[in-house]
Amino acid sequence: MALLRGFNPWVIVFLGMAFFHAWRASLEDFLIFGIAAVLIMTQVFGLTGKGFKQQPQFKVLPIGLVVIAAGLVMFFTERHGVWDMVVLLAFIPIGIMLLLYQDDRVQQVPTLQVLRSRWIWGVWAIGFALAELVAYLGSKIYDDLDTFPTISSLLDPALDNPLGRAVFIVFWLISGVYLFGVRRR
């Protein structure tokens, strides 16, 4: 019975992604999704009770300063460089602090509209991922990224530009602030 709990949909998705990245010989992506699968399994198997009592909240000023600083680093340093790595790795402890709080004992009951919206957004995300997968598989089979452009290959020219990198990181961080509710409550 305990083993069956391991068949949480998120575990399946992340293990699937880990094996997919192992197949495409991307060691770092394999490690990221593999570690994520292990982390999720620790939660599935009952370690959900540990953590902060509630989520820390931040004021606009420190959030803005972090976003601007990350944007400046991306603007003035080379893509794929050590500083990009440092900035990205810095967000792991920040993420742990922001997300490892205890779930409320009483959970919100979703409305019909929320359930409908969750399904529709889920189908949208899977569809988008499948479009990317078709492009990726085509580019591998025919060894031709021009005929089968992945999102990465399309964004590469913009992200090779300092301004493009700065804009990307700013939008990426703003989406994180929104998704993880750093300013929500």
Place this chain on the structure above:
Amino acid sequence: MSWPVVIIASYLIFIVIGIALAGIGKLRPDALAPFSEVVEYIMQHRITRIATFMVWWWLGWHFMVGETIR
């Protein structure tokens, strides 16, 4: 139509659909809950928080640090 056109068009169509869904959620919350409400609901669960964070963080890593595999 050639493959590049089909693939790029499919990305654009999904982006447009995403914007439309977000708009419908804002304008007709009685039909479709706004995206922010869905996010607030799913983020109640720590497993979803971890999963979402890992995907979000991976996107940053993938585009900024990782090399595009050709």
